[in-house]
Amino acid sequence: MTILPQPAKFIAQSGSFDLNAETAIVVPHSIPASSGRVAEQLTTWLRLATGYPLPLRETVSSNSIRFELLASPSLPNEGYRLEVGDEQVVIQATAPAGFFYAAQSLRQLLPPEVFATTVQPGMVWRVPGVWIEDAPRLGWRGAMLDTVRHYMPVDFIKSFLDLLALHKLNVFHWHLTDDQGWRLEIERYPRLTEVGAWRSGTLVGHLDDQPHHCDGTRHGGFYTQADVREIVSYAAERHITVIPEIEMPGHATAAIAAYPELGNRSEPLAVQGIWGIHTSIFNVQPATLEFLKHVLDEVLTLFPSKFIHIGGDEVPKKEWRESPSVQAQIQALGLKDEHQMQSYVIKQIGIFLSSHGRHLIGWDEILEGGLAEGATVMSWRGEAGGIAAAKLGHDVVMAPGSHTYLDHYQVEDRTAEPLAIGGFTPLEKAYAYEPIPKELSKTEARHVLGAQAQLWTEYMPTPRHVEFMAFPRLCALADVFWTPGAKDYAAFLLRLEKQLQRFDQLGVNYRPPEALRSTT
Ligand code: TNX
16 A cells, blocks of 8 residues: 555555556536546646646546545545546545545555656556545644744745645644734734734744844745635645634734734833743733734634634733733633633633634633633643543644654754754654543544644744654654554555655655665
8 A cells, every 4th residue: 555644444456557648537527516626636736747638528438537426425525435447447425525535545556756747758657456445534634834933935835735635634724923923914904014024033043042142134924815815725725724823812922013002011022033932912901802803803804714723822921910900900800810811811702703603722721711612722732631621522633742743853863953942753653643532531532623733933944944844754643643443653654655755756855764764
């Protein structure tokens, strides 16, 4: 088996199918346009490297790749069947996502050169005979990219989305605001990007190295609303939902630098060039809550996702403790302390989002001081937050630092590789990750919507560096998120070897894993 993530069920068959200049793609009239669209995508992909015309036809013929629509309950929406025989390849699914994943699998059954972007002469494009029935284990298979600590160009985000799609991941969690920058154009508040998108310098070396010094180079950038629309639709074409993250009430320095009235102190702030947890957080004036809702109004028009991520992590309460006005509000609202104040803010935002038919998700700190009704928790400080929330009957997404933080070192000898934040998460550990905590009963486990990988970019200044940290560990996590049943690391490595050959064609800057260094 060469497909990654590994299909749920497959049986090798005798024979094989050769793709050639006469092969057609058959999309009967009964296939709805949304699924037929996948056939167009498939032709586009396959044409690049094969140079074959691969026309779309409505009538059945031999030497073809045939799409067949199944009645809805026979397979889940993301499921598909793929059968490769001598005369034809048959793809069955009930919905566009299933056809899309079948097409991804078919590409991976072909030689890795099919991922080349120019015609490869002299190739035999042979697909080995196989029967596959496949569907994912988890519904939420995500990857988070931090585009704040380092701005990532739109073209890179698109190529990253292509790689997510190749791994059958379906959520792109886009970290857009933080202390070091505000990267989303908000028409009502232009200073968020005029001021907030730019910092005057960036920390040199590691946060733990003292004294801190910055490089003095202006860094920044932001995504216009047109960029966002383009990315959201690019993702949708690849069956990926984009979930924006707008941080509150902490990780807010860039916004406060742009609009000082949102903060708690009178002295002006600059957009941060240093990593870590900063004490500057939003105040809790009604006007600030209004500001957040106005920002979200625009966010909601840009992002059709059911979930909106509001951050909520790492909120030092120092400024609130010291602010007479926040203290007065805590009193007036009858709250016990600053934790309840945070919870109050998140609840207000939760109510706002529900009133617009959306759903709040936040990092596990939103549990502190009481969880907002219906809120979904993203568990990052280990699994505890996720377990607690699921036991309370809330949905959760597992994102524990221990296994899913791809900003950690991939090697024990830290001097052997570029500076990273810390930790040690080698490929084998990522592969060993178990997304459903054993502490949960079957019923509680239904609250685990899925899991995701995190790419925080403090120590990843360039897209190539992001690729180096993401791959191949994200391949291992994709397998964990998608494939039900027993794991087999040795078999994973064999499939990975093929995936790396595909990466070579695509020009992905992956880190060659030790286990495969002698062979690749
Ligand atoms: C903690 S994870 C953070 C981020 C950092 C990350 C570095 C989380 C919700 N907050 O702000 O970038 O650690 O690993």
